[in-house]
Structures are given as C-alpha cells and as structure tokens.
Amino acid sequence: MTNQTVLITGASSGIGFELARCFARDQYRLVLSARPGADLQEAAQKLQQEFAGVQTIVIPADLSTHEGPVQLFEETQRQGLQIDILVNDAGFGEAGLFVETDLQKEMGIVHVNVLALMTLTKLFLREMVTRNSGKILQLGSVVSFLPNPRQAVYAATKAFVLSFSEALQHELKEMKSEVTMTILCPPATETDFFRVANAEDTKVGQSKKATPEEVAEGGYKGLLNGEARVLPTFGAKLNFASSALFSDSLLATMMNTQMQPEKE
Template sequence: MENKHVLITGATSGIGYELARLFAKDGYNLVLVARNEENLKHTAQEMERLNSAIHTHIIPADLFEKDAAQKIYDKTTQLGITINVLVNDAGQGEWGRFIKTDLEREIALVQLNIVSLISLTKFYLREMVERNEGKILQLASSVSKAPSPYLSVYAATKAFVLSFTEALIEELEDTEVTVTALRPEATDTDFFHKAKAENTVIYKEEDLYTPEEVAEAGYKGLMDGENVVIPGFKNKTQHAMNTIMPDSAIAANMHKKMESSTKENGREQSSHAASQRERKTINTERAGVNGDY
C-alpha cells in the first residue's frame, strides 16, 4: 500500500519543519512548500535521510502572492498526488502601533494568513469530502481569542483562522474528514524577528515554547481528530482565564506583554534570562519566516 501524502506550508523551519519530521518518521510522503527553493531541497534531503522509505516533493511558492495557492493545487494535481493531510502552517505578523505600521505589509499579511489558507483549504477539502477521508491542521494561535495591541492585524487574522476552523468542524460533522486548530502560545521561532518584535516583553522576559513541543502536541491532536489543540499547561491556564475575563482586560494584559521590554542592556540579567537569550539565538539559525506564535 502506498504511503499517504501530507502537504505542509512553511515546511523549512519552525513548527512546520518539526511537523515534517514527525510525518516523515511515521512514513508519510511529503509535499513541502516554502519560498526558498534551496531550503526546500535541503529539508527534503533531511527528511529522506530520516526515513528512506518515503519520498518528497518540493513546491517553491510565495503565499503572499494571490495565485500561489492555485499554483500549488495545480502542481499536485499534475503530479497525480492525493493529499491526505493538509497542514496550513505558513504565517507572519507585524509588530507596532497600527497607526504607524505599513498598510501594504498588513494587507500582505491578510493574503498570507487568511486568503492563502482559505484557498488551500477549499481546494483540498473538496477532494477529502468526496473521498470521505482526510485531515487538515490549521495554525491558529493563543491570540486567536486575545485582542493584541501592537499585533492587532496578526491577532485578528488568527481569530479568523480559529472561527473559520470551528465552523468547518461543524459542517463536516457527518463525514470522516477532520479539521484541527492548533493554538500555540509564544514559540521560539523566527516569528518575532520577522515581525520586528524581538524587543518585546514576551520575547525577552518570558519562557517560550519550543517548536518541537508545539509540533508534537499538534501532531497528536491532528491524528486523534481533536477540534482544538492548546499545547502546554501555561497556555491552557491562560486560555481558561481568558474565557472568564472581559476582552478589555485581555487586551490590557496583551498590551503589557507586547510592549517594548524595560530590561535594557547594562542591567544585571539572571542566569536564566541569559540562557534564554542563548537558546533563542541558537534556534533562530533553524527558524525562518513561517514559524508561528
């Protein structure tokens, strides 16, 4: 019996890369999507070394572009590949006061985080329902239900992803197709650097989840057919608190986390904080534009 195929966007770094490793270990053939072709080739080689029984396809595509999702779908159709699992991991953010951030950049984020995700979901979900078989993992976020000053557009796009996913779950109730929303807390990928948010309180002063932790939780939840996956005790606790707090209080709390850190260079840092900085620097070498928060 031929191995099943999984298509992963943002597959060369961060959470997407770690998910690719988990699928490869379990014998899934991989369709890897990202912008940089050389990184895709390198990742494909790594995955085939991890499990020589699988094969990989790479599709260089820039999901900021309006026709990218259609091109990806057309390519898998041309290759005769059935996508059994779709992982919509690719996503970016932009830090700053909304009145000062760049409008074109934020419109591009909506294209990446929402429009491309909708499009890929539409293309492959139709086939899954026709076969009555398939799984989709959508990268939402802990901020999907947390209005977030300085990340206002990003948080709003993730609120869309969660709402969209929960609606699809209900629509698909009488099928064997499942859709899962993964809602990680702040994760140690290059998201903060790409969003220009590396000086925020949450990045400099709080413990971040690792991409491996988030991917493992998401993978298990996807395979178990869970509706929503919230990795980590701290994340679950914050989620529980958010369900009883008014949105204004949640926004005020997020404001404190997302503002610039007051711990400037020259002040004494704890050994824990120093190790945190070192770990983040190391992980940035593997992380890329598609790590999610």
C-alpha cells in the same frame, strides 16, 4: 508505515518543519511548501538524512499572492498527488502600533494567514469530502482568543482561523463526513516569528517560550486523533482559560504589556 501524502505549508522551518519531522517519522510522503527563496531543499535533505526512505517533494509557492495558493494546488494535481492531509502552517506577523506599521506587510499577512489558508482549505477539502477521507490541520494561536494590541492584524487573522475552522467542523459533522479538521493553538514559540515580526525586543519576545518540537508533537497527535482543538502546552491552556475568565479590555491591557519593548 503509510502510503498517505501530507502537504505542509511553511515547512522550511519552525513549527512547520517539526510537523514534517513528525510525519516523516511515520513514513508519510511529504509535500513541502514554503515561499520561494526559503530553505526548502535544505529542509528536505535534513528529513531524508534523519528518516531513511522518506519521500519528499518540494513545491515552492508564494502564498502572499492571489495566484500562489491556486498554483500550489494545481501543481499537486499536475504531479498526480492525492493529498490525504493538509497542514496550513504558513503564516507571519508584524509588531507595533497599527498607525505606525507597514500596510504592505500587513496586507501580505492577511493574504498568507487568511486568504491562502481559506483557498487551500476550499480546494483540498472539496476533494477530501468527495473521497470521504482526509484531515486538515489549521494553525491558529492563543491570540485567536485574545485581543492583541501592537499585533492587531496578526491576532485578527488568527481569530479568523479559529472562527472559520470551527464553522467548517460543524459543517463536516452535519454532512456526517469522515473528514476531520483540527485547530492547533500554540503559545509564543521559539521560532523565527519574532524576528520577522520585529518583536524580538518585546517582553514576550525576550521571555521563555514553547519549543517548536512540543508544539508540533501536540498538534500531530491531536490531528491523528481527530481532535477539534489542540492547546499543546500548559501556557496555551492558561491563555485559553484567561480568555474565558477576564474581560476583553483587561485581556487587551495584559497583551499590550507583553508586546511592549523590554526596556519599557
């Protein structure tokens, strides 16, 4: 049992929802957030049915806008919620050659994956450092380590998450703060990601993937243990090892093959 509160973005489905299940199992108070129109209420009801007594608070927020992250923070303030754990899970991608993909969608990817994550981290980390307690889980990816043709913008945003979070980990250590930050780097996972990214027909989209349950469980345990980085599956560990063994040009070639349509 715990009296702590966790805020999870992207909580309506996929890894975010499975992380919510991990926290609900241990009776954290859940603040669930996702874009307006997402099935947040349905997600909250599922959690309440599965875990008796769990408290859920639903706060929709459009993180693809400049105002969205700030409004989410201000709403937690208005409700008097102390966020003990922040999970920056929200994110999406787009597949295809950069010269052919939609610029507006890619600007939204940068807003959600980079600017919203950075803003929420800034706002909640300040409070955590003042209290000298708290934890943050940042959703990176195995492509944080790999150049990824046909998914260039998404991979670049995940490289930002890795670099940004590792720099903050060093700052927290330098301050001798008790606040911890963990970077979760999953491989391709069986979520709605590939449909939203228009990548269902790619080789990786058609391949066997990690389950959101195993990814979330690994991230949850690593977060509570204060680990700096979590590679939750053997496939994730293999991707990371490849990034150290092979040149960027070879890695880009390999990743490009994975992102091509299966029929090719």
